[in-house]
Every structure is written in structure tokens, then in C-alpha cells.
Amino acid sequence: MAYIRRFKTTSGATGVQVCYKQGTKVVRTVHVGSASSEFALQKLLKKAQGIIDGDKTPLFDLKKYDKK
Numbered sequence: 498m499a500y501i502r503r504f505k506t507t508s509g510a511t512g513v514q515v516c517y518k519q520g521t522k523v524v525r526t527v528h529v530g531s532a533s534s535e536f537a538l539q540k541l542l543k544k545a546q547g548i549i550d551g552d553k554t555p556l557f558d559l560k561k562y563d564k565k
Contacts, residue, residue, distance in 0.1 A: 501545045506531055513541040515548050 502514040510531040517525040529545045532538040 499549045501542065501549070502526075503542075509533070511538050513538070513545050515545050 498518045500516055500518070502516050504512045504514070506512050508531075510533045512531045513529040515527040515529060516523050527548060529548065530541050532541050
């Protein structure tokens with residue numbers, strides 16, 4: 498199971514990691530990056546979701562519902 502972890506860094510930025518769990522233990526962590534603005538944080542969260550999704554094909558095309 499994989500999930501996105503958000504945390505505050507010592508510099509006050511928000512860090513984003515993808516963590517993989519096996520049972521109750523975290524077995525692997527991938528650091529995606531750190532962001533100091535909301536826009537940069539959203540980009541990192543999308544990148545992290547892309548890492549989790551990998552080569553999966555989506556069940557629905559949600560891009561048509563994105564606000565532009």
C-alpha cells in the first residue's frame with residue numbers, strides 16, 4: 498500500500514514523500530520534494546500521485562472535470 502505523506506520541514510516549507518507500507522511497517526520512502534508556496538505544493542502532490550499510479554490506466558477520465 499502506498500500513500501502520500503506531507504510534513505513541515507525545519508525551514509518552514511512543506512515536504513512531500515511517497516511511503517510504501519507492508520502491514521504496519523513503512524518499507525520504502527521516496528522523497529518527492531519540498532515546497533514553500535501553495536502552487537508548488539500542488540505540483541508536488543500531483544507528481545507524488547503520478548508515482549503511486551505508475552502505469553495504471555484510470556477507470557474514469559477525471560481530467561474533463563478539472564477547472565481550467
